[in-house]
Amino acid sequence: MNEPTGRRRDVTVADVARDAKVAKATAARSLGGYGAVSDDVRQRVQAAAEALGYHANGLARSMNTGRSNTIGVIVGDIENPYFGVAVRGITDTAKAAGYDVILANTGEQLEVEIDAARVFVEKRVDGFIVAPTSFTITDHLSDIVNSGRPLVLLDRHVDNLDLDVVEVDNEKVARAAAQHLIDSGHERVAFITTLEFELSAYRTGAELGVSSVSARINGILAAMTAAGVENPERYLRFDANSGAGVKGVTRELMQLDEAPTAIIASDSLIAMGVLSELRQLGLTVPDDVSFIMFDDFEWATLIDPPLTVIAQPVYEVGVAAAKRLIARIEGRVTGPLLQLFPATLVHRESVARPRSDGRPDA
Amino acid sequence: MNEPTGRRRDVTVADVARDAKVAKATAARSLGGYGAVSDDVRQRVQAAAEALGYHANGLARSMNTGRSNTIGVIVGDIENPYFGVAVRGITDTAKAAGYDVILANTGEQLEVEIDAARVFVEKRVDGFIVAPTSFTITDHLSDIVNSGRPLVLLDRHVDNLDLDVVEVDNEKVARAAAQHLIDSGHERVAFITTLEFELSAYRTGAELGVSSVSARINGILAAMTAAGVENPERYLRFDANSGAGVKGVTRELMQLDEAPTAIIASDSLIAMGVLSELRQLGLTVPDDVSFIMFDDFEWATLIDPPLTVIAQPVYEVGVAAAKRLIARIEGRVTGPLLQLFPATLVHRESVARPRSDGRPDA
DNA sequence: TTGAAAGCGCTAACAA
DNA sequence: TTGTTAGCGCTTTCAA
Numbered sequence: 194m195n196e197p198t199g200r201r202r203d204v205t206v207a208d209v210a211r212d213a214k215v216a217k218a219t220a221a222r223s224l225g226g227y228g229a230v231s232d233d234v235r236q237r238v239q240a241a242a243e244a245l246g247y248h249a250n251g252l253a254r255s256m257n258t259g260r261s262n263t264i265g266v267i268v269g270d271i272e273n274p275y276f277g278v279a280v281r282g283i284t285d286t287a288k289a290a291g292y293d294v295i296l297a298n299t300g301e302q303l304e305v306e307i308d309a310a311r312v313f314v315e316k317r318v319d320g321f322i323v324a325p326t327s328f329t330i331t332d333h334l335s336d337i338v339n340s341g342r343p344l345v346l347l348d349r350h351v352d353n354l355d356l357d358v359v360e361v362d363n364e365k366v367a368r369a370a371a372q373h374l375i376d377s378g379h380e381r382v383a384f385i386t387t388l389e390f391e392l393s394a395y396r397t398g399a400e401l402g403v404s405s406v407s408a409r410i411n412g413i414l415a416a417m418t419a420a421g422v423e424n425p426e427r428y429l430r431f432d433a434n435s436g437a438g439v440k441g442v443t444r445e446l447m448q449l450d451e452a453p454t455a456i457i458a459s460d461s462l463i464a465m466g467v468l469s470e471l472r473q474l475g476l477t478v479p480d481d482v483s484f485i486m487f488d489d490f491e492w493a494t495l496i497d498p499p500l501t502v503i504a505q506p507v508y509e510v511g512v513a514a515a516k517r518l519i520a521r522i523e524g525r526v527t528g529p530l531l532q533l534f535p536a537t538l539v540h541r542e543s544v545a546r547p548r549s550d551g552r553p554d555a
Numbered sequence: 556m557n558e559p560t561g562r563r564r565d566v567t568v569a570d571v572a573r574d575a576k577v578a579k580a581t582a583a584r585s586l587g588g589y590g591a592v593s594d595d596v597r598q599r600v601q602a603a604a605e606a607l608g609y610h611a612n613g614l615a616r617s618m619n620t621g622r623s624n625t626i627g628v629i630v631g632d633i634e635n636p637y638f639g640v641a642v643r644g645i646t647d648t649a650k651a652a653g654y655d656v657i658l659a660n661t662g663e664q665l666e667v668e669i670d671a672a673r674v675f676v677e678k679r680v681d682g683f684i685v686a687p688t689s690f691t692i693t694d695h696l697s698d699i700v701n702s703g704r705p706l707v708l709l710d711r712h713v714d715n716l717d718l719d720v721v722e723v724d725n726e727k728v729a730r731a732a733a734q735h736l737i738d739s740g741h742e743r744v745a746f747i748t749t750l751e752f753e754l755s756a757y758r759t760g761a762e763l764g765v766s767s768v769s770a771r772i773n774g775i776l777a778a779m780t781a782a783g784v785e786n787p788e789r790y791l792r793f794d795a796n797s798g799a800g801v802k803g804v805t806r807e808l809m810q811l812d813e814a815p816t817a818i819i820a821s822d823s824l825i826a827m828g829v830l831s832e833l834r835q836l837g838l839t840v841p842d843d844v845s846f847i848m849f850d851d852f853e854w855a856t857l858i859d860p861p862l863t864v865i866a867q868p869v870y871e872v873g874v875a876a877a878k879r880l881i882a883r884i885e886g887r888v889t890g891p892l893l894q895l896f897p898a899t900l901v902h903r904e905s906v907a908r909p910r911s912d913g914r915p916d917a
Numbered sequence: 918t919t920g921a922a923a924g925c926g927c928t929a930a931c932a933a
Numbered sequence: 934t935t936g937t938t939a940g941c942g943c944t945t946t947c948a949a
Contacts, residue, residue, distance in 0.1 A: 203702075203926085205925090205926055205927085206926070206927065207926080207927095215935075215936090216935065216936045216937075217926095217927090217936085217937095218928080218929090218935075218936065218937075218938095219934085219935055219936070221926090221927065221928065222928090222934095222935090225927080225928075227928080227929095228928095228929095228934090228935095229934060229935090230934075230935085231934060231935085234934085234935085246698075246701065248673070248676050248677060248698075248702060249677050249926090249927085250618075250677065250679065250925090250926050250927065251674070251677035251678045251679065252614045252617050252618050252623070252678065252679050252925090252926080252927090253618060253925075253926035253927035253928085253941090254677075254926080254927055254928075255614050255927090255941095256612075256614050256615060256618065256925095256926085256927070256928090256941045256942070256943090257926090257927050257928040257929075257940085257941055258927090258928070258929095258941095259941085261614070263678075270643075271633060271639050271642055271643060272636070272639045272640055272643045273639075274634070274636060274639070277633050277634045277635075277636065277639045278634055280633055280660070281632075281633060281634045281660060284659070284660045285660075285662075288667070293657070293659070293671075293674050293678075294657075294658065294659070294660075295655070295656075295657045295658070296656065296657070296658040297646070297655070297656070298642070298643060298646045298647075298656075300647075305650070311610070312613070312655050314610050315610060315611050315612065315613035315616075316613045316614065316625075316655075317612065317613065317614050336608075336610075339608065340565075340610060465852075465853035465854055465857065466853070468857050469853060469856065469857065472857070490827075490854075491827035491828070491831060492827055492852075492854040492857075492858065494831065495827065495830050495831065495834070495854075495858045496854065496857045496858045496859065497858065497859035565942085567941090567942055567943085568942065568943065569942080569943095577919075577920090578919065578920045578921075579920085579921090579942095579943090580919075580920060580921075580922090580944080580945085581918085581919055581920070583942090583943065583944065583945095584918095584919090584944090586943095587943080587944075589944080589945095590918090590919095590944095590945095591918060591919090592918075592919090593918060593919085596918085596919085611942090611943085612941090612942050612943065614941090614942080614943090615925090615941075615942035615943035615944085616942080616943055616944075617925095617943090618925050618926070618927090618941095618942085618943070618944090619924085619925055619942090619943050619944040619945075620925095620943090620944070621925085
């Protein structure tokens with residue numbers, strides 16, 4: 194069995210109507226659950242539909258109603274547990290409200306994101322949730338808005354576009370993390386991220402790159418500067434592409450004459466790479482380097498030492514984005530809104546005083 | 556700017572045709588990239604389309620062509636990095652072949668899976684990749700097949716349906732893992748999974764539950780039985796729902812009079828819960844309990860001790876499933892095929908001889 | 918190469 | 934409550 198018998202012609206309302214001996218519109222009303230239908234007809238239609246194996250054609254339906262009951266979600270990388278959890282929050286919420294979710298994975302590549310946006314517009318999704326790859330290049334996002342579809346930004350906002358945003362207060366928590374390191378005696382604090390960022394932006398006061406990253410950097414630099422540290426940006430590292438890249442960057446940093454005494458990793462994937470490489474280099478956390486990572490997953494408590502982390506309410510962010518979008522689709526809200534979720538610095542054991550801060554080790 | 560100006564009527568081929576002063580069909584041919592069009596016309600159409608901000612309506616197109624260029628993927632839980640990676644493999648491959656991916660997350664709930672299948676059929680996806688929740692309840696999968704759409708099973712096969720399957724040789728590697736434990740002197744080996752499984756099945760020789768889990772259990776029990784261990788199934792634990800469930804099960808197991816001396820966790824999420832709870836109980840790996848987990852992520856090498864794991868070629872499995880499906884959609888293959896990928900037992904340091912196996916500890 | 922017209926499967930508007 | 938008639942926006946005949 195099951196040799197695909199060549200896509201047989203789909204059973205349509207017309208077929209059902211014929212067998213049930215009613216007009217097409219009547220069968221359609223019954224099948225689609227709209228309009229009024231007598232019990233008698235409903236049953237005959239039901240029977241005929243089942244006998245024929247009728248399945249509604251969602252495309253045709255959407256074409257008429259102008260709605261697809263579908264939400265398009267565009268994220269950087271579902272392989273990153275951060276997005277995995279966020280997407281889970283979105284799909285759970287969407288499903289509960291009767292929406293399906295189309296997901297596109299961009300690998301943090303702008304062109305893929307642009308493509309996905311176009312495809313989703315062509316598929317006539319009812320709304321978008323996007324974690325944009327770029328802070329400044331947003332024409333495709335404008336296209337979405339111009340197509341009349343609501344768009345909610347997840348985890349990152351963009352320049353010049355006044356949109357709903359659901360994100361975490363990265364700057365505040367990054368500043369807190371840096372402050373914690375400063376309080377522990379660190380002055381050379383590194384930050385490693387996969388994403389791009391134009392360092393010149395910091396100097397000019399502009400924001401270039403992905404906003405969540407910018408915010409983190411701003412928070413860290415603000416704390417360092419306030420503490421009187423000079424040139425704190427010399428320990429910033431961008432573009433650390435997965436795996437090998439992260440390790441190379443870590444090695445490079447630690448081989449500096451004035452190597453950092455503390456590292457902040459921008460996500461859990463990066464953290465794993467950094468920690469692996471530190472171990473490879475024979476360096477111990479926190480004796481040789483202190484360490485803080487963005488995101489909190491259970492393994493962070495299992496490793497030695499348990500990691501001091503920045504816990505983000507990821508699932509909740511996903512839920513909030515979906516709720517907001519659906520409210521928008523259904524016309525229940527107006528005016529763009531920023532929802533800023535707090536993140537928490539969770540103190541564990543990967544931060545200690547640096548070796549060489551002039552105080553006795555013990 | 557960007558106050559959604561109420562979904563303005565979409566620009567259609569008719570609009571473009573009018574502005575370009577050609578017939579609708581001509582504009583459509585140009586815009587759709589089919590049929591023959593003169594350069595002159597192409598340019599006029601192009602210009603008009605851009606001026607108007609034309610976006611093709613994918614629904615209308617699909618209705619005519621009968622193809623949607625979309626693959627429906629239904630998985631148990633994208634929050635589980637296993638599926639995250641597999642989905643990445645699928646989307647990468649699909650995109651390269653010009654297909655979009657619609658993802659549905661079932662939370663391992665059969666009803667959600669059935670629903671997702673129906674919705675995707677209604678959306679007229681060109682084909683399906685499903686990691687089925689149930690081994691025996693497969694009517695919805697039959698529906699898919701009967702609708703004439705190709706279906707490739709991922710990670711798990713099902714009863715009675717002759718379909719393409721891409722999975723890992725779970726039984727073989729599970730047997731190897733159990734054998735390794737046996738060789739290290741273990742006789743009381745526990746296995747913990749989130750999924751359901753009917754234990755009676757083992758006795759009757761039938762297979763009840765998700766196939767990948769069945770295979771693992773069969774492998775483990777086969778090895779244990781061959782080694783002369785009696786009643787090995789008494790250490791099997793199912794239905795360990797995320798978080799609390801896993802911890803409860805772990806605690807229950809370790810408080811047994813004859814507690815297991817080794818534990819195999821069915822995935823990385825479970826492993827984290829088990830390890831947390833073991834630590835909570837003051838138990839050390841591998842001194843008090845040996846431990847093996849399915850799946851290999853970098854944190855497994857970072858914790859103390861580094862985990863002995865079963866590494867699966869997850870990304871490759873996703874790629875193979877997508878390739879197979881696309882070949883099927885495009886009619887390039889016939890006859891169902893089972894692709895079995897090998898998994899590898901990676902020896903690290905979480906397995907040791909049990910405390911009380913009669914030999915001296917050191 | 919272009920145009921006119923028909924039709925994909927459904928919903929919506931209007932009558933009966 | 935039911936039927937008839939138009940479309941939705943596109944592709945696809947079939948002619949010109």
